[in-house]
Amino acid sequence: MVSRRASRLAQVRLWVVEAAVASARPMSVQVLCETTVARLGVTGAVVTVDNAPGRSETRHATDPLGARLAELQVTVGEGPGVDARHDGGPVLVADLDTRHSQRRWPLFAPLAVEAGAAALFTLPLCVGAIRLGTLTLHRIEAGQLDGATLADALAFAGFALTLLLDQQAGIPLAGGDPADDGLPLRSAQVHQATGMVSAQLDIGISDAFARLRARAFADRLPLNEVAADVVARRLRFGSTNDAP
Amino acid sequence: MDDERLMATFVELADTLTDDFDLIEFLHLLADRCVELLDVDAAALLLADQHAELQLIATSNEQARLVELCQSQYDEGPGLEAFRTGARVSNADLAGAGVPWPRFASAALVAGFAAVDALPMRLRTEVIGTLKLFRSRAGELSADALRTGQALADVATIGLLQQRSIRYHEIVAEQLRRALHSRVVIEQAKCLVAERLGVDQAGAFAVLRGYARDHHRKLGDVAHAVVTGQTSANDLIGTPGPARNPGW
Known part of the structure; x- marks a missing residue:
């Protein structure tokens, strides 16, 4: 049975691949942002990446407004992106020009409205404690994302996450296990194995996940299988038997 | 009952x-x-x-x-x-x-x-x-x-x-995603602790939970602190351990 999540993700992947092929460009965060805008009918899309805890940098913005909104949040130190990175959940703001929004972000919200934004939807790109960045969609008209659009937006975020993880693990973008979208607990073992590798190699959780994914890619095995081997203690990452 | x-x-x-x-x-x-x-x-x-x-x-x-x-x-x-x-x-x-x-x-x-x-x-x-x-x-x-x-x-x-009385699909999206991420952090932390302390997953979870209760902290916060290296596995069981790499 192909789950609905898997089919949304496959659809989104296909859209991005088509856009890359049509413009004769390699797969990239930029192509993904452009495809998100084209398919979801939003004004713009921005991917930010976290270089260090609390330090976020714009990787790509499809329009100047998006770049401005990302920059504003860095400047004033608050906003939906800051919140999303902090607690790992989406922050969906259908209208920035309401009392609730203005109270929640007293510095950011008025400036965002002044810049011309009306709605902002930030989806964190994270795997548990591994925080890679955010995908943010904005609109110049207020209003919610409907259920289907939100589901697609989450699928785009899943794919953006995969691209950032691939980059981190040093494997070709979107070249790894297509079943791996990082997020759902399809397989708790992947996250369990990440924790174990982090302890075995005495490295950070983010590096541990990159090592696990790189290993799966190098061995041409599904990530799940490599993780299951680690959890069952058939495979141990260590200086002795883990060739880099 | x-x-x-x-x-x-x-x-x-x-x-x-x-x-x-x-x-x-x-x-x-x-x-x-x-x-x-x-x-x-x-x-x-x-x-x-x-x-x-x-x-x-x-x-x-x-x-x-x-x-x-x-x-x-x-x-x-x-x-x-x-x-x-x-x-x-x-x-x-x-x-x-x-x-x-x-x-x-x-x-x-x-x-x-x-x-x-x-x-x-x-x-x-x-x-x-x-x-x-x-x-x-x-x-x-x-x-x-x-x-x-x-x-x-x-x-x-x-x-x-x-x-909040906001629309259902948004509650699901925001709340559930956050909960799922907390869940992933707990899986990561549980196994990191299991590996460090040489205990099984249930044992490691009990240690995380016990620490959170004793220190009046949220389970998700403790798990996050462990995974990001702010709290060591040894801290959890009250044994001072070697300081972790601060570059995490």
Whole structure:
């Protein structure tokens, strides 16, 4: 049975691949942002990446407004992106020009409205404690994302996450296990194995996940299988038997 | 059933529904209380995501086999049936003939469970998840326990949706995603601690939980601190260990 999540993700992947092929460009965060805008009918899309805890940098913005909104949040130190990175959940703001929004972000919200934004939807790109960045969609008209659009937006975020993880693990973008979208607990073992590798190699959780994914890619095995081997203690990452 | 204990549980659960509410901690507490109050050996709470797929959020003991059993790799089972029908689904003897979900039943037996009940988490006409109750011995759960179990499932539903009266799919998107990420952090932390301290997953979870309680901190925050290296595994058991690489 192909789950609905898997089919949304496959659809989104296909859209991005088509856009890359049509413009004769390699797969990239930029192509993904452009495809998100084209398919979801939003004004713009921005991917930010976290270089260090609390330090976020714009990787790509499809329009100047998006770049401005990302920059504003860095400047004033608050906003939906800051919140999303902090607690790992989406922050969906259908209208920035309401009392609730203005109270929640007293510095950011008025400036965002002044810049011309009306709605902002930030989806964190994270795997548990591994925080890679955010995908943010904005609109110049207020209003919610409907259920289907939100589901697609989450699928785009899943794919953006995969691209950032691939980059981190040093494997070709979107070249790894297509079943791996990082997020759902399809397989708790992947996250369990990440924790174990982090302890075995005495490295950070983010590096541990990159090592696990790189290993799966190098061995041409599904990530799940490599993780299951680690959890069952058939495979141990260590200086002795883990060739880099 | 001990009425006073039951009353205390509802007061305790209501008490956690504050502004600063931590969904994953709340649901773990609820799973724990199910085991204490209902004469069951394990409890698990699963919530439906925006794709209507059930995701495991909390279990009573985090035993690895229970976690595996509750993940939705099976497109069959009592939890899914209760979710789809909105009605309770019970099987008092998973080893018996004619169990409608053979793959789930054999996995449950391997994990040490002989009977299961799945209660729907309902909000008006919508079903948002299921509460699964497992027992190691075959046999029916008493009507009394089932009623209390359903009341606890209803409390869980209220807990999930109490925060804001915004639209349902947004609650699901924001709350559930956050809870799922907390869940991933707990998996990461649990196994990091297990590896460092040489204990099993359930043992590592107990250590995390005990530390969170003793220090009045949220389970998710403690798990996050462990995974990001701010708190070491040795800190959790009160043994001063070597400082971790501060570059994390």
